[in-house]
Amino acid sequence: MVKQLNKHKVPYLFIAPAVILLTLFSIIPIIIALVISFTDMDLVGLADYSNISGIGFSNYIDIFKDPIFLKSMYNTLIYVVIGVPMVVIASIAVALLLNYGTGWLFKSFRVIYYMPSITNIVAVAVVWGYLYNGSYGLFNYVLSWFGLPAQQWLQDPVLAKFSLILLAFWKSIGLNMIIFLAALQGIPRSYYEAAEIDGATGWKKLRYITVPLLGFATFFVTITTLIGWIQFFEEPLVMTKGGPLNATMSMALFIYNNGFQLSKFGYAASGSFVLFIIIIIATLIQFAVKKKEVEY
Amino acid sequence: MKKKTGVKIAALLMSFSLVAAGCGNSNNSAAGDSKTLKVWFMGTADTVEPIAEMYEAANPGITVDVQAIPWDTAHDKLLTAVASKNGPDVVQMGTTWVPEFAAAGALKDLTPYIEQYPSMKAENFFEGAVETTKYEDQTVGIPFYVETRAMFYRTDLLSEVGYPEGPKTWDELKDASRKLVEKGGAGHYALPIEGKDSIYPVIFAWQNGSDIIDANRQPQFNQPAYVETVDFLKSFYDEGLSPKGTDLDTVAAFKDGKMAMFISGPWMIQTVKDKAPEIDGKWAVTTLPAKVTNTSSIGGADLSIFNYSKNPDEAAKFIAFMAEQEAQLKYYETSNSMPALKAAWSNEALSDPMIAAFGKQLENSRPAPTVKEYEEIAQAAMAAFEQITIGGADTQTELDKLNDKANELLGNK
Numbered sequence: 001m002v003k004q005l006n007k008h009k010v011p012y013l014f015i016a017p018a019v020i021l022l023t024l025f026s027i028i029p030i031i032i033a034l035v036i037s038f039t040d041m042d043l044v045g046l047a048d049y050s051n052i053s054g055i056g057f058s059n060y061i062d063i064f065k066d067p068i069f070l071k072s073m074y075n076t077l078i079y080v081v082i083g084v085p086m087v088v089i090a091s092i093a094v095a096l097l098l099n100y101g102t103g104w105l106f107k108s109f110r111v112i113y114y115m116p117s118i119t120n121i122v123a124v125a126v127v128w129g130y131l132y133n134g135s136y137g138l139f140n141y142v143l144s145w146f147g148l149p150a151q152q153w154l155q156d157p158v159l160a161k162f163s164l165i166l167l168a169f170w171k172s173i174g175l176n177m178i179i180f181l182a183a184l185q186g187i188p189r190s191y192y193e194a195a196e197i198d199g200a201t202g203w204k205k206l207r208y209i210t211v212p213l214l215g216f217a218t219f220f221v222t223i224t225t226l227i228g229w230i231q232f233f234e235e236p237l238v239m240t241k242g243g244p245l246n247a248t249m250s251m252a253l254f255i256y257n258n259g260f261q262l263s264k265f266g267y268a269a270s271g272s273f274v275l276f277i278i279i280i281i282a283t284l285i286q287f288a289v290k291k292k293e294v295e296y
Numbered sequence: 297m298k299k300k301t302g303v304k305i306a307a308l309l310m311s312f313s314l315v316a317a318g319c320g321n322s323n324n325s326a327a328g329d330s331k332t333l334k335v336w337f338m339g340t341a342d343t344v345e346p347i348a349e350m351y352e353a354a355n356p357g358i359t360v361d362v363q364a365i366p367w368d369t370a371h372d373k374l375l376t377a378v379a380s381k382n383g384p385d386v387v388q389m390g391t392t393w394v395p396e397f398a399a400a401g402a403l404k405d406l407t408p409y410i411e412q413y414p415s416m417k418a419e420n421f422f423e424g425a426v427e428t429t430k431y432e433d434q435t436v437g438i439p440f441y442v443e444t445r446a447m448f449y450r451t452d453l454l455s456e457v458g459y460p461e462g463p464k465t466w467d468e469l470k471d472a473s474r475k476l477v478e479k480g481g482a483g484h485y486a487l488p489i490e491g492k493d494s495i496y497p498v499i500f501a502w503q504n505g506s507d508i509i510d511a512n513r514q515p516q517f518n519q520p521a522y523v524e525t526v527d528f529l530k531s532f533y534d535e536g537l538s539p540k541g542t543d544l545d546t547v548a549a550f551k552d553g554k555m556a557m558f559i560s561g562p563w564m565i566q567t568v569k570d571k572a573p574e575i576d577g578k579w580a581v582t583t584l585p586a587k588v589t590n591t592s593s594i595g596g597a598d599l600s601i602f603n604y605s606k607n608p609d610e611a612a613k614f615i616a617f618m619a620e621q622e623a624q625l626k627y628y629e630t631s632n633s634m635p636a637l638k639a640a641w642s643n644e645a646l647s648d649p650m651i652a653a654f655g656k657q658l659e660n661s662r663p664a665p666t667v668k669e670y671e672e673i674a675q676a677a678m679a680a681f682e683q684i685t686i687g688g689a690d691t692q693t694e695l696d697k698l699n700d701k702a703n704e705l706l707g708n709k
Binding site: 043044046047048133134135136152155241243244245246257260261262263264 | 371372375378379381396397399400401402483492539540544545548549554671672675679682683686687
């Protein structure tokens with residue numbers, strides 16, 4: 001063992017910083033959270049560890065009986081099912097359009113599409129809060145042009161979910177678009193030229209060259225977007241605080257509310273473990289599906 | 297080659313340990329220096345720094361290190377301080393957080409210091425404010441500033457419907473609201489019912505003679521007085537007297553006359569003055585309308601000593617200074633927060649009729665229940681209120697459920 005370690009000293013040294021950071025800030029906290037999820041830790045326990053006692057699986061049993069948690073799981077599912085495909089398809093579409101040219105117009109639109117991803121969420125919340133405002137908002141003003149009734153964008157339990165999806169969709173296109181754009185530019189011109197000689201039209205080139213060669217980028221974007229949307233948090237926090245009637249409560253917000261607002265750390269930790277397992281499962285399914293596909 | 301790697305490792309380790317040592321040093325100096333007093337304030341630093349400077353001038357050799365924490369992140373930050381047992385010496389506590397942090401043992405019992413410093417004595421402050429500083433048999437804070445809710449109303453619009461002084465009773469409030477909406481037409485409301493503000497229904501329940509959680513830790517949510525209160529508030533939604541959504545901008549609507557009344561705290565005086573100068577002289581503040589009483593809530597902030605402080609004696613001296621009239625008036629000047637010290641109210645700085653209305657309301661005010669489970673019960677109560685007013689649930693059924701939940705949270709069998 002020591003001999004082995006000595007032999008590979010240099011590579012170990014190179015990965016050491018990454019391993020140390022990962023252990024310190026990811027793996028150890030995950031293990032601590034796992035332990036906490038089996039206890040009744042609250043603020044009193046935090047101040048004095050002797051007040052903490054193990055309570056087995058009761059946090060996990062309680063959380064699956066908690067109507068708000070079940071609702072948050074359902075809401076998160078809606079967010080993911082609608083949000084992820086929308087983001088992936090729209091990012092590809094935007095990247096394809098921007099890839100048509102290199103003029104100043106295309107360059108400035110890259111910046112415009114990227115802007116939302118680097119804008120502070122609080123500033124976004126203020127602006128979108130006004131857009132969605134029931135009495136003074138721009139959206140309702142636009143509706144009034146067409147004689148449509150004013151909508152309660154953030155107060156109607158059904159509509160509020162979609163309002164948040166729209167906001168998050170707008171915010172997450174930029175980053176993914178950049179990834180697709182980079183991948184598009186990595187596709188050699190010669191493939192297209194060869195296809196043109198064989199008489200392929202624009203649509204066929206897209207279907208048989210571009211989309212397959214974007215496979216890896218699509219896979220990456222889908223996984224990161226999926227994980228991001230399962231952890232949907234900032235938008236409901238700043239826009240609706242999970243209301244109305246918990247219609248926009250996401251799992252991550254539920255965990256935050258229980259952990260940091262109500263100081264029920266044990267309960268919140270069990271919630272985050274449920275979330276953790278869901279993310280792992282979703283990612284594994286993605287990898288399994290990916291394996292079936294052809295590699296280029 | 298081998299030797300070289302060894303040297304590299306050694307160099308790397310040394311640089312790490314240097315970094316670590318650097319961290320350690322700075323920590324030690326902060327903790328060991330008894331001349332620096334760490335104070336955590338919620339809000340902005342420029343309101344408190346002038347007072348800290350006054351204290352430094354009066355006590356040479358002491359440095360007051362003021363750290364301003366925004367209110368919305370303060371709770372998280374306090375949790376972290378409790379977890380690491382490393383925090384400030386003096387901490388400003390929102391009154392509703394006191395029970396929770398006192399239960400965790402994070403706040404020092406100030407009883408011995410109150411005997412030492414006359415400015416900390418309970419009788420100097422509003423009774424409701426003193427109640428917020430008590431946890432079980434301890435006094436864990438000294439009232440710093442107070443706030444309460446009163447009625448803002450448009451004098452011109454209310455005169456037109458026959459209430460130039462504002463409504464004085466629940467019946468008058470209802471009558472005035474109906475007339476205002478009738479007169480204003482579509483898009484007009486009387487006042488907002490803030491279901492997202494947990495204290496709002498509580499104030500009305502108190503006025504109706506209901507308690508929230510009684511002295512024996514029994515919740516009162518399904519009792520007739522509370523049920524009647526919720527039905528009264530619900531009727532404002534049902535009759536279209538209050539907007540259902542919460543995003544109608546209160547000040548803008550107040551300015552346009554789309555909402556002639558609202559219930560809020562003293563901070564709104566300046567906001568309305570700044571954002572709606574057009575209606576200057578056309579609005580006023582008065583005490584809340586009464587049913588059995590016209591009780592309002594009292595909130596604000598207390599000053600406490602963090603239990604892990606290394607300088608509790610210095611911290612107490614600072615708090616005693618903050619409780620004196622000079623500091624209280626200075627803080628009113630810098631932040632518009634109303635002094636908790638009763639004697640400060642005779643000063644002409646607080647003679648403005650709007651402020652005076654809040655002063656009058658303070659005499660009839662009480663704090664939110666001081667059980668440590670209250671935060672979670674308040675959340676549940678808000679959710680139930682929303683279910684009834686927006687979700688259309690039956691009032692009695694929903695409140696029975698809420699009462700069961702509250703009993704469970706309070707650990708009642």
